[in-house]
Amino acid sequence: MKATVLTQFGAPEVLQYGEADTPTWLASQMLVRVAACGVCGHDLLNREGHFPDTQTPCVMGHEIAGVVQEVGALVTGLAPGDRVALTQRISCGTCPACRAGRDNLCRSGPGFYGEQISGGYGEFVIASPRNAVPLPANIDLDIGAILSCAVGTGYHALNRARLLPGDTVVITAASGGVGLHTVELARLLGLRVIATTSSARKVDLLREVGANEVIAAPDNQFHKAVRELTGGAGADAVIEIAGGPTFGSSIRSLAVGGRLVLVGNVQPGNVPLNPALPILKEIELVGSAHALVSDLRRIVDLVARGVVKPKIAEKLPVREAARAHALLGSGSAGGAGGRLVLTHG
Numbered sequence: 341m342k343a344t345v346l347t348q349f350g351a352p353e354v355l356q357y358g359e360a361d362t363p364t365w366l367a368s369q370m371l372v373r374v375a376a377c378g379v380c381g382h383d384l385l386n387r388e389g390h391f392p393d394t395q396t397p398c399v400m401g402h403e404i405a406g407v408v409q410e411v412g413a414l415v416t417g418l419a420p421g422d423r424v425a426l427t428q429r430i431s432c433g434t435c436p437a438c439r440a441g442r443d444n445l446c447r448s449g450p451g452f453y454g455e456q457i458s459g460g461y462g463e464f465v466i467a468s469p470r471n472a473v474p475l476p477a478n479i480d481l482d483i484g485a486i487l488s489c490a491v492g493t494g495y496h497a498l499n500r501a502r503l504l505p506g507d508t509v510v511i512t513a514a515s516g517g518v519g520l521h522t523v524e525l526a527r528l529l530g531l532r533v534i535a536t537t538s539s540a541r542k543v544d545l546l547r548e549v550g551a552n553e554v555i556a557a558p559d560n561q562f563h564k565a566v567r568e569l570t571g572g573a574g575a576d577a578v579i580e581i582a583g584g585p586t587f588g589s590s591i592r593s594l595a596v597g598g599r600l601v602l603v604g605n606v607q608p609g610n611v612p613l614n615p616a617l618p619i620l621k622e623i624e625l626v627g628s629a630h631a632l633v634s635d636l637r638r639i640v641d642l643v644a645r646g647v648v649k650p651k652i653a654e655k656l657p658v659r660e661a662a663r664a665h666a667l668l669g670s671g672s673a674g675g676a677g678g679r680l681v682l683t684h685g
């Protein structure tokens with residue numbers, strides 16, 4: 341098959357368009373012809389060699405939508421020609437995490453696209469009825485590609501934050517691909533949304549998608565402003581999409597009993613943490629990984645009914661994946677914000 345291949349770890353130029361092996365599938369799986377694949381910060385880290393399960397050469401890309409090409413003999417409920425969006429991981433369905441409904445944490449299945457299994461920068465991927473959600477006719481495949489990661493990740497994180505309508509949530513890196521959709525979803529859930537961004541140019545955009553308040557903080561210091569906006573109390577939760585650059589200010593933004601939900605990690609490495617803060621305020625640090633297949637089903641339903649409007653910043657052919665990485669890495673993707681999407685064909 342045609343694919344953009346990660347030939348070695350390094351700068352965007354290591355992504356090269358050429359031939360790769362079409363993945364083989366089991367009787368319980370299916371082959372999906374990829375139509376579109378989103379590009380996220382996780383891909384930049386994967387390309388640089390931060391994930392131990394990735395071995396080059398590798399076909400990256402975990403934000404996938406396409407059309408079922410062939411189904412194994414044991415597959416029911418899906419047939420060739422069906423349009424599907426996929427979650428980031430194929431789970432096993434039987435391990436303790438899967439049985440608890442936490443398929444995003446499965447470590448026994450085929451694995452994560454672009455790491456353990458061939459990803460959406462290639463023409464074909466394998467999939468399972470456990471990670472494929474049918475797309476109704478009114479959702480384009482380009483949009484379908486960004487529903488699991490760019491939209492579902494924020495939805496999952498908001499659920500992990502255990503918020504009630506009327507609660508205050510701070511969303512960091514809010515003008516990025518995940519951030520914009522998290523702001524939109526948080527407002528839909530009836531939360532008071534404080535969005536933070538390092539770019540003053542993104543303030544109007546963030547208000548348009550639903551932020552009640554926007555703090556433009558080029559120095560990543562926003563906790564004082566959050567306290568002012570909350571009468572000194574602080575926020576009930578922070579959805580931390582940036583990671584290291586904002587961590588210190590995020591934890592200081594929380595009210596007593598608040599939750600810091602860790603989602604993004606743009607600068608791998610350690611963060612400074614004074615244990616006194618979580619102790620004295622009973623602050624909880626909560627991890628949030630990707631999205632469940634049940635999250636993706638919910639997002640597909642919300643998008644099909646026009647309640648959520650996913651945003652694509654720019655579309656590029658998959659052969660230009662290196663350029664997409666360079667654009668994302670420099671923060672200069674075009675359009676009115678949203679996800680970069682690579683298209684096949």
Ligand SMILES: [Zn+2]
Pocket residue numbers: 379380381382402403489490
């Ligand atoms: Zn992603």
Ligand SMILES: [Zn+2]
Pocket residue numbers: 431432433434435436437438439446447448449
């Ligand atoms: Zn499992």
